[in-house]
Amino acid sequence: MDSYTMFLNILNFIFILNIAFAIVVIIFERRNANNTWTWLMIMLFVPILGFILYLFFGQDLRHKKFFVLKKEEESILIRFSDEQKKLINDDTIMIQNPILIEFHDVINLNLASDNFVVTNNNKVDVLNNGIEKFPLLIDCIKSAKNFIHIQYYIFEDDNLGTEILNLLVDKALHGVEVKLLYDGMGCLHNKRHFFDPLKKAGGEVYCFFPPFIPYINIRINYRNHRKICVIDGEHGFIGGLNIGDEYLGLSKKFGFWRDIHLHLQGDSVNYLEVRFLMDWRFASNQDFFMSEKYFPKKQYTAQTAVQIISSGPDSDWCSIRNTYLKLINKAQNSIYIETPYFIPDESIQTALKIACLSGVEVKIIIPSKPDHPFIHWASKSYIWELVECGAHCYTYDNGFIHSKMVSIDGKMCTVGTANMDIRSFNLNFEVNAIIYDETVTRKIDQAFMEDILSSTLLTQELYDKRTPLVRFKESVYRLLSPIL
Incomplete structure (x- = not known):
């Protein structure tokens, strides 16, 4: 067999292999049509390499553990949403806030799709950058008496990250329950043992969906991009700011970092806590239960209405x-x-x-x-x-x-x-x-x-x-x- 014929055979083999990859891996997954055509285009123009890229970025893992836990958790949430649906039908909540009447269809959309409840007794502080957020977050951590539940996509091992980690270590040593959840891809560049001091102090640390599982897959998609901190069930933080010097505007590349975060007080904090506990259960494999200590009675008389909503590949609805x-x-x-x-x-x-x-x-x-x-x-x-x-x-x-x-x-x-x-x-x-x-x-x-x-x-x-x-x-x- 001459070299030219061998070259043609190799090309034919690559072509057939590429088609097989496209059919078995992409089309049979019945994904969104736009995604399918995009991956088909990539595989067409960059054979073999396109499949390797798919392994990194394209695998559909929706039928894994996500949905199993989601169905169990819905049975817990649905009792809250059923109670609220009755209140809304009776206008009990709506009368307290005219805007809720105007946006009742938005409220119902999220109640019907994923049992997301609106609460009407909240105080909301708007934090427009890291300079406004982190001093308040640090003060709340220092004042914690019972528990600190903290979850971030990125928790850098830099000056700010180390400062907050040391505070968590100190609270754990003094008997405060500390649970820290981080995303495996977001914290990929951290030192391997960065969180060990917190573990040694009695805190619990888990990685959400580790990005590398040997011989199985490389999990670049399906990242936990949430940023949640709940302290004693009284203070809740949510927004775009991760933890790191960059978010204080100290990056030479970006300079000032403009971002919005919210500090919540009131019953909406309960639903941030529910969201955290669900993610914690997935990452830790610990039994999920709605412990009363995580949901203390709120005394706020403020009348700001808040609805906590979430989404992800474990949901039937976006x-x-x-x-x-x-x-x-x-x-x-x-x-x-x-x-x-x-x-x-x-x-x-x-x-x-x-x-x-x-x-x-x-x-x-x-x-x-x-x-x-x-x-x-x-x-x-x-x-x-x-x-x-x-x-x-x-x-x-x-x-x-x-x-x-x-x-x-x-x-x-x-x-x-x-x-x-x-x-x-x-x-x-x-x-x-x-x-x-x-x-x-x-x-x-x-x-x-x-x-x-x-x-x-x-x-x-x-x-x-x-x-x-x-x-x-x-x-x-x-x-x-x-x-x-």
Whole structure:
């Protein structure tokens, strides 16, 4: 056999093998059609290597342990939602807050899909950056008497991370229950024994979904992107800020880090705790039970309504995506969005276009300096479409903007960990707080308007001046956006 014939045989073998990979691994998984075609395209243009990339980024693990635990936990949550459905039908809760009447369909959406309860006796503090968040978080940790439950996608082993870890160690040594949950991929670069001092002090530490399981798979998708801290059942923290020096604006690359976090007090803290305990059960394999010590009676008389919602690959519904879509369609006057990654699915993009064409004021802020170049160029391609429809879109110039916020009509808003992208909608575990309150929303909107002053408006003139290389990048990464 000559070398040319051997070369052709090798090519034929690679082609057949590639087809087999595509059929067995992708089509039989019955995934989203856009994802399927994207992976087929990758396998077509980069045979074999495309399959290797799929092993890293594309495996569908939805039928693993996630759903088994989810069904058991739903039986616990459903009794809370059933009680609230009765109250809502009787207008008991609604009368206390007129905004709840206006947004009753949003409340019902999340009650019906995933049993997410709205509470009406909360105090909400808006924290606009790490300088505002971390001193308060540290004070709450220092004052903890019973338990500290802390969960972060990234918990860096730098100065801030070490400071907070040392505080947790001290509280554990003094008899406070400390449970720490971190994401395996988010903390991949940490020193191997970084959390050992807390374990030795009596605290418990678990990794959510370790990224590497030898000989089985490499788990880059299905990351726990949630940031939750609950202290004594009295203080709850939720938002976009991880733990690390970078989030204090100390990164030379990004400089000032603009982000939104919330400090919650009231019954909404209970539902942050429920979310934490569910994730803890998955990671630790410890029996799940609703211990009364984690849910002390609240004394707050504040009247801010909050609904904690979450989503992930363990859910039958994309609750956060569906909430975004519902709010966009419901808006009458204004839609304000801040997100570091803007890769909406077709339904969200279409809804925003319709809102623009209907005369709703749509304003969106994304970063000007990317932390993930591929995602940045894909985001720009979607943004330009909205500019053509009349949206006012901006790139933030004063450092890096990492806020995940949607505000509607100056009446209600949602803040949390979910970006406006397909990964947050479908692949990551996320958690958001919906705030049904004009006062809190006004604070969020004021901060948004201040961000605009530090941003560049994306105009048709800038669109027309794009270089051929920029146009090429936007087009290519737009094609890959379903899997970014």
